[in-house]
Amino acid sequence: MSQFLRLKQLADTHPAKLFLYLLFAVTGVRIIFLFFSQIDLGPDETQYWWWSRELAFGYFSKPPMIAWLIGSTTFVFGNAEWAVRLSSPFIIAATAWLIFVVARDLYNEKTALWSGIVWMTMPVISLANAIVSTDIPLLFFWALALLAFVKIADKASIVWAVILGAALGLGMLSKYAMIYFPFCMVLAFALSSYARKALRPTQLLIAAGVAALVFLPNILWNAANEFQTLAHTQENAQWNKDTFNFDEFFEFFGAQFGVAGPIIFGTLLWGLITLKKRIGDDESLGSRDLMLIGFALPPLVVILFQAFISHANANWAMASYPAVTILVVTWLIRAGSIKWVQVSTSVHVVVALVFMIATTNFSIVDALGMSNSIKRVRGWEQQAADIAAYAEQYPAIVVDDRELMGHLLYYMRTYGKPIYAWDLNRNVEHHYEAFDLFDPASVETALLVAKYPAYLYSYVEFDNILELGISAADMKVECRRQYSLYELSGYDSSKGPDDIILPAESVSQPNENCRPY
Numbered sequence: 001m002s003q004f005l006r007l008k009q010l011a012d013t014h015p016a017k018l019f020l021y022l023l024f025a026v027t028g029v030r031i032i033f034l035f036f037s038q039i040d041l042g043p044d045e046t047q048y049w050w051w052s053r054e055l056a057f058g059y060f061s062k063p064p065m066i067a068w069l070i071g072s073t074t075f076v077f078g079n080a081e082w083a084v085r086l087s088s089p090f091i092i093a094a095t096a097w098l099i100f101v102v103a104r105d106l107y108n109e110k111t112a113l114w115s116g117i118v119w120m121t122m123p124v125i126s127l128a129n130a131i132v133s134t135d136i137p138l139l140f141f142w143a144l145a146l147l148a149f150v151k152i153a154d155k156a157s158i159v160w161a162v163i164l165g166a167a168l169g170l171g172m173l174s175k176y177a178m179i180y181f182p183f184c185m186v187l188a189f190a191l192s193s194y195a196r197k198a199l200r201p202t203q204l205l206i207a208a209g210v211a212a213l214v215f216l217p218n219i220l221w222n223a224a225n226e227f228q229t230l231a232h233t234q235e236n237a238q239w240n241k242d243t244f245n246f247d248e249f250f251e252f253f254g255a256q257f258g259v260a261g262p263i264i265f266g267t268l269l270w271g272l273i274t275l276k277k278r279i280g281d282d283e284s285l286g287s288r289d290l291m292l293i294g295f296a297l298p299p300l301v302v303i304l305f306q307a308f309i310s311h312a313n314a315n316w317a318m319a320s321y322p323a324v325t326i327l328v329v330t331w332l333i334r335a336g337s338i339k340w341v342q343v344s345t346s347v348h349v350v351v352a353l354v355f356m357i358a359t360t361n362f363s364i365v366d367a368l369g370m371s372n373s374i375k376r377v378r379g380w381e382q383q384a385a386d387i388a389a390y391a392e393q394y395p396a397i398v399v400d401d402r403e404l405m406g407h408l409l410y411y412m413r414t415y416g417k418p419i420y421a422w423d424l425n426r427n428v429e430h431h432y433e434a435f436d437l438f439d440p441a442s443v444e445t446a447l448l449v450a451k452y453p454a455y456l457y458s459y460v461e462f463d464n465i466l467e468l469g470i471s472a473a474d475m476k477v478e479c480r481r482q483y484s485l486y487e488l489s490g491y492d493s494s495k496g497p498d499d500i501i502l503p504a505e506s507v508s509q510p511n512e513n514c515r516p517y
Contacts, residue, residue: 165210
């Protein structure tokens, strides 16, 4: 009880100090969790790790920041999973502090304290700590840009203009979703008299110039590589499909209750519906609320539209949530409903602890009947060792799938065998097909690890394809992860894609009841 009273007193008298204590404690726990986590690298993580082996200003599907971060931590600590992910808890903590400062500058220290706590414990942030993703640096630079914008609104400053530009440029080098920020600024200018104080031509021109200068190397890299990243981004959006999907729309919308937590996202919706009441009669506070709405809505609205016309992943609107967090907390405090912030935080802490405990001991996940949810991030080291045993007598390994290749590159990194991609449809669709494509003329034989064995008809260049066996992993689920293994030999350079004879019937997987992993 006395400890609780001390914390309450510290929250009332020194909220910044209390928040820093909490931030260090939570970050320390999260770093320790990385050491004990049983989660194997996911398919995107293995790809980012592979990029980090050769640092550049761009990559096939993403800008370079994620590779730079992984390269820096693995250079110092080696290539273990925890080292690949080590930047995540530090960047998450720094982002939380930026959100604290923005909320303090806009409102007060009580709002700042709870905004920072809500951000730290948000479900998607707890998940983000367990992996390394492009969203993590994006959100840091987004929060930094938001802080710089607020500082410029309060007082003209060349320094903060430079920081704003650097944050925008570095954010674009993290994830192209940073492009939403200028559109958010425009909406904020339209909605908020407070935001319009930042309409300072000199500062904005400096910010734009710095942002362009910082982002220029990635533009040049793309120009030198046929704008592969832009083409991949357009393909990811799938706007060429003539479909309208209410199911995708509602799936993405519903997922946001899980991303932010039901109380946080529910309060945002209710606050927008009752906006006039939320803002109140205080013009200064209301104008600050409207500014945050300007920075919250565009990513959510754009991705809702994207989900409706095609599809969208739950995390694609993450740029909205720094502003959403501050906005929702200030609305609940202003309404005298701080208890809902506390309830939300308590639930999120419990969920985070359960997640940490379960993912440091997969037997708990299996006992709970949730093995299916982690099947893509377990068993890879053992499966790679199994495939390596087959590969001993072959000079090279060939892989027909992006996710499979990333995992083999990482989990077979010490085996000394080159691993190449085979482009089944002769259409470059990912980084490995663009930069690590198999040259069959370079070796006499190779081991093929096939996720799609039913497409062997497309290997027309090889006269000999010898079946060797199956590599399977027991994932404690109905459908095990398995790959077919073949020896490829007898390369005939005179044959090519034009010689492929399509099968008379549709190609199906060996086990029709199970999709390939």
